[in-house]
Amino acid sequence: NTTTSAGNDTLPLPLPLLEPFLAFVPAPILPLILTLLRSSALRDWLKLFLLGGLLEAARRVLGQSWTLDGFFSGLYLHARIEREDEAYGWMLAYFTRLPAFTRTRNFCVSTRGKGKAGSENYIEGCHCSECSRNKPKKEDDLGKRLHYLPAYECDYSFWFAGTWVTVMRTRNNESGAVPMGVTPLTMDALQLRILAISPTRGRAVLERLLGQAKAAFEKDEEERISVWVGDQYGGWSRAASKLRRPWSSIVLERGVKEKLLTDARDFLASQAWYVQRGIPYRRGYLLHGVPGSGKTSLIHALSGELGLDIYVISLSKRTMDDQALNDIVSQLPPQCIALMEDIDCAFKKGIAARVSDDSSSDPAQEGKAGPAAPPGQDLGAVSVGSITLSGLLNAIDGVAAHEGRLLFATTNVREALDPALIRPGRMDVVLEFKNANRLQAEALFRCFYPVEEPGEQADPGKSKHFATPSSTPTLTIDPLPTVDPTADVLTRAARDALASCFAAAVPEREFSMAALQGYLMLHKVDPVQCVEGVEAWVE
Template sequence: MASYFYLAQQVLSTLNLVPSNAVNATADAMANNATVVAPSFASVTDFSSLVTMLFSLGALRDWLKLIVFGGAIETLRRIAFSMYYKIIASFWITAHFDEDDSSYDWMMVWLSKQSSWSRAREVEISTRSFGLNSSAITVPGEEEDNIMSMRNSRKLAYLPSASTTYSMWYHRRYVTISRVQAQTGWYGQKEETLQISILTRSHRVLNELLLEAKKNYMAAEEHSISIYVSDINNSWRHVASRPKRALSSIILDPGMAELLVDDARDFLASKEWYAARGIPFRRGYLLYGAPGSGKTSIISSIAGELGLDVYIVSLSRAGMDDSALSELISNLPEKCIALMEDIDAAFTQNLNRDAGPTNAPATDDGKPPPPGAPPAPPTSRLSLSGLLNALDGVAAQEGRILYATTNKYTALDPALIRPGRMDLRVEFFLASKYQARKLFYSFYLPSDNSAAADDEKAEKDDVDSGYNSSTEAESTPSEPDTATSAAQRPAFSGTSHRQHAPKLRRKQVEKLAERFAEAIPERELSMAALQGYLMTYKTRPFHAVDAAKEWVESEREARLKKEQQEKGKAAAAVPASTDGAKEEVKSSDS
């Protein structure tokens, strides 16, 4: 600052300097009434004389004085305002929340519950749940409108509008809130930032606000699990929350579910044990076997049982390569479940490094395609070495649990399934008679609060649990009117939800489950197929048992027909490739 004023002083003193000969010449000319001839530009021979000539002009000196004074005043103004803003900012604490971060959802859910929005003059009306069906400050009168409640389960809520600053009070502290939207990225994607400023000099108030918002969010998510997926920027984005699925609802072979849950629970409690022995604190599970055998379902149930969020790693995502996968894995939180479904399907070739025909694209049954078959289109730029390094490389995250699923165990490279990457490998089989019996029993057993569950004499119908008739004959649809033609009746397959199943006693369900299990062959049908079959008889347990054998035969015929079609295609492809080879040999001989 002192140097600037010294420089200005020197400039002003220079401006006030006028050559003495010029002053004397001017005075003599005025005294003698002589005509003064202005100095000619042509007579200027050096730079010093040019400067002297310019400073001799009075108007130029005045303009230069204004410029110097104006610059000094503007500098002082900027310094004053900068100091003013710094002093004011020292009394405020400002926090920014990016839309891609989970804390943004916490704060938006917390803001939606504040009663002050019902009195705001400018608000944004939104049906966004931010991953939760939370109890936000809804529009008055919506709850009483039964038609709106039936047609749309999303509730209208008040939220702070974008590009507008709001004020509210929190623990007797003045708080301002604003949302800023900016268009960034190559695709014109909008990114939103929430800014909250608190009039306080202590971080204690901000910490209380953050903890309260997080606690409210976690309390609302207590009975659900969060699902995260990756975006094009290789960041994790929260997409949904799903209700926790009870472990008892997953029907597997005896002891399989308990094995997976107990092993994962023991791993999470063994961090110090791993650290003391220098072993990387991570665990990998490979679930393989027949499609529809419950691999993904048990993972969802384990996440709910252990209270872990699920991060879906899509290996076939557009733009997925080695560096993107490594970045995603390294950005995983410490305690979570990373899920890689159909790990073999992300590659155009089998996941092994053996030379020969095993590197050809695999078919649905895990075998290489016949000679002459067209190559599969590329689906990913991910390499096997990149996947291996992401799982247990230097940048691999510790504390996470990895679940990988595949229907083609033989297509995987031994390096991928070795201990350290896939520590526990569990095979899932097709449904057994035990699973069929348990599935039927859980499907048709009335809820525990039903009065007719154990008491054979009870005939109460006051509990509407979907079982409101005493016999199946009462629950079947009434016979159509003979006057109504068949063409006027709607044609559909399946069961209408307007029908209700009979109230069955526990012993009745057990007997029906035994009969159903006898009709199901051992290890021939998947659990998904059995569940789909029972869904068509959702309210007709007796019909489900009676038609089970016929359904099994139809499934066998369909599977046999499909196998014959595949064999026919393979047989047709082999002669074509042989003829092509013969033509090439003839052309080379000629």
């Protein structure tokens, strides 16, 4: 080793390493280079430079997808919840209330109602805190309100039960084109990632999370019923959430609704009886009669009384065929109400038969028949959509037919239906709905103008909207205000006297319940004027 001096400092120079470089350095600048090499600060910066370079190289290597993602994916439990599943609604409602979402800067804005948060919770005339909060503002466009939903392809993370959970809302549309008949919303899904060392731990956290989300959702929806709509791809989508209709608001002939409610409750409690005797556990109801007589309203109120959701099966869709019908029927939950409205319109045979029978006596019905069938083909085989009578019968009570459901079919003309469709075993209970009689008119009047006698007060422990006389919550009707605030309060006796006068002025079996309700709506705050003007309205 050779020692080179410059001032009082010395730097040992390893000749084997430096000689090749120093040979090319000009002599005038050689002292300057040696001085820089003897500086401790420069040596420290060179160390930092080398260390930073090594760390950056390691980051780039570890950042490759085949190493980092593969490592962490082994620690995550991945779960996907499709929009057609009920759990999608549970998780979406639960997550939108968490701080992880309420404090986010990324979200979607929608005017579509999403259950309890929508304006469906507002009841006109009620002054409780919930209705005051949900009352649509005057400047709102048709009462629409803004709802905030998770943005697509955006991660939202939060802690749950000591576990890190990430939620992402996705849309399964990789090709960029939406299939015909499918809305983009039906392709939504929620992706859940749960950080857990073992799959057992991850599944336990997932089940606990879904359990809490379901409990919170059912608590919000305990005073409501859900309406589901089937599509041609075999899935169900939640179309609406409605307040339960009070059973007392249904005005039918004496004993009709009581008979229906008793039969439905007996069926739901008799599964073991059906199984022991080898009878298919299914029940069918055919409601037929004049339009506006309360068939659909009865089903709505019955679903709230029984606590069952309504699943609407639309047979008139042109994209609905036998296979799609069997798929959606097979996806029905164990206990529910399956509804087929206007079942006679599913086939042109029913429409043609009705028009043919009525055209001879009613010229106004001429020209309403559907297109004629091709030569040599029975008109009954021509359906509006792609559903055949055989496919419909198999869906109702075939070998693969679903059990445990209450099937309701409505029609305005029973004679338009094929006898095979309404035989016992497919339609077990047949109820006819006629125009209103005087007893129904009187009961409807009383329903429109409820009164509270002095001393009658609502139970403070019950909901502001619902009373539970039979452990089933139903919507209560608050007293409507009178036109003149200084007028005397309407007593029960006065109301009953007005109801009798109103019923006496209505002809027997001439007007439907919907027609009478339409007239009462014109005078919903003035029963006296309603009675005084009913004769002129009848004429």
